[in-house]
Amino acid sequence: MTIEVRKVESVKSTQHPDS
Amino acid sequence: MSVEARRVTLRQLTVVPDGDDVLIGDPERATFVAVPPVGGVVVRALLAGRTLAETAELAEREAGQPVDVDAFVQTLTAMGFVVGDEEVAPERTATVQHRGWLTGPPTRVVRPLFGRVAWTVYGLAAAFCVTVFALRPDLFPGPADAMVLPDAGLSLVVLVPLAFLLVGVHELWHWFAARALGLRSRFGVDRRLYFLVFETDLSQLWSVPRRARYGPQLAGLAIDLVLLAVFLSVELVWPGVWLVPGLVFAVVSTTLWQCMIFLRTDLYGVFVTATGCRDLWRVKTLLLRQAFGRLDASGTAELAAADPRDVRIGTWFRWLWLAGVAVGLAYFAVFYLPLLHTTATWTVAGLTTGTGTRFWWTLLGSTLLYLPFVSVTVLAVRERLSRR
Secondary structure (H helix, E strand, O other): OOOOOEEOOOOEEEEOOOO | OOHHHOOOOEOOOEEEEEOOEEEEEEOOOOEEEEEOHHHHHHHHHHHOOOOHHHHHHHHHHHHOOOOOHHHHHHHHHHOOOEOOOOOOOOOOOOOEEOOOOEOOOOHHHHHHHHOHHHHHHHHHHHHHHHHHHHHOHHHOOOHHHHOOOOOHHHHHHHHHHHHHHHHHHHHHHHHHHHHHOOOOEEEEEEEEOOEEEEEEEOHHHHHOOHHHHHHHHHHHHHHHHHHHHHHHHHHHHOOOOOOHHHHHHHHHHHHHHHOOHHHOOHHHHHHHHHHOOOOHHHHHHHHHHHHOOOOOHHHHHHHHOOOHHHHHHHHHHHHHHHHHHHHHHHHHHHHHHHHHHHHHHHHHHHHHHOOOHHHHHHHHHHHHHHHHHHHHHHHHHHHHHHHO
16 A cells, blocks of 8 residues: 655744734 | 666655645755645655655655656656755745745743643734724724824835834734744745735645744734733723824725735735645735736646546636725725825925925825835836846
8 A cells, every 4th residue: 555645834923013 | 887776866855734735845945846745755766865766765665656756756866856966045036035945043032932831822813803893883984093293204215114013013913933944935026916914924824734834924913912912001091192003004904905806915824824835825816817818828727637526626726816906996996096196296396395204204105105116117117138
């Protein structure tokens, strides 16, 4: 059998300076 | 050396079970992949220095059938997981981002900020804010609260630096929470639609168990709600303190902004963690293209290999994203553009007829007002250019 490899997305924390 | 005795030296990879999968990755590079449990067995064996032959035997025992370890090692090599002589820099995740990782405060210094006691305080602060707004709806802020001075421009000059300061504290808390787990992060600047955002890359969270991933992603909101609880307390005890309603407005509006998970906010990350998704943002894009018949051959192949859970959730998340973006753009056209027009009139008047102080106030206020707008445009252009 072959081993399936799946990339995982980056984890980003954001904040928007409100104006 | 015989083929059987061959070894592969892996970089310092992390191996973490997660649901039915195992997450393996290189924290230094911020590259992580999900593999079935047998993949975890192979990586652990190679990390322990076993030969390829020994590893294949262990894998076969785990899977109950022969496993193609060579092909897997080739994939690991392509991912950059095998020791080579190349320079290692983390993959870029924001349009503007510094290249290296931030080390930052020692783990033992920041750990008390994210222990059981601390999270109890954060939870109580959240409950307090909700209770205050339920019992005193008059304290819920509106755009008028942003007028901390009679003049709109002067209000901006006062409030915008404070809003940036609040964002700084928010991101700082993400960074500290990651440090409390011994992880490193990095800061960047990017955009969400037409919103300028400051961003902390927390990708190293994939190297810790799922339970531990919630804290650092919720840390920014946690400190925001503590600040909000303080501001609301001031409003309750000493009504009419200057500037406080403006600060309440700033925190509440950014908290509501965080709820728009289709903009890939903090709560989107929490949603991905809770549902066990792997690459939802990309799968959502592929599914949307598929819905409109715009999926090419490579996209079709990519979607066929996607995680079934990503596909299941992406099937409805794509419509939430589309609706969210449509509403966001409509909001921009209906509210934001007229606002820019109004302020442009104010700017032109202040710069052409204003003398002395008024001229300089207008220049400063306009700079603060248009800077995010110009920055987002520059970021969008840079993205376009880097895609070519």
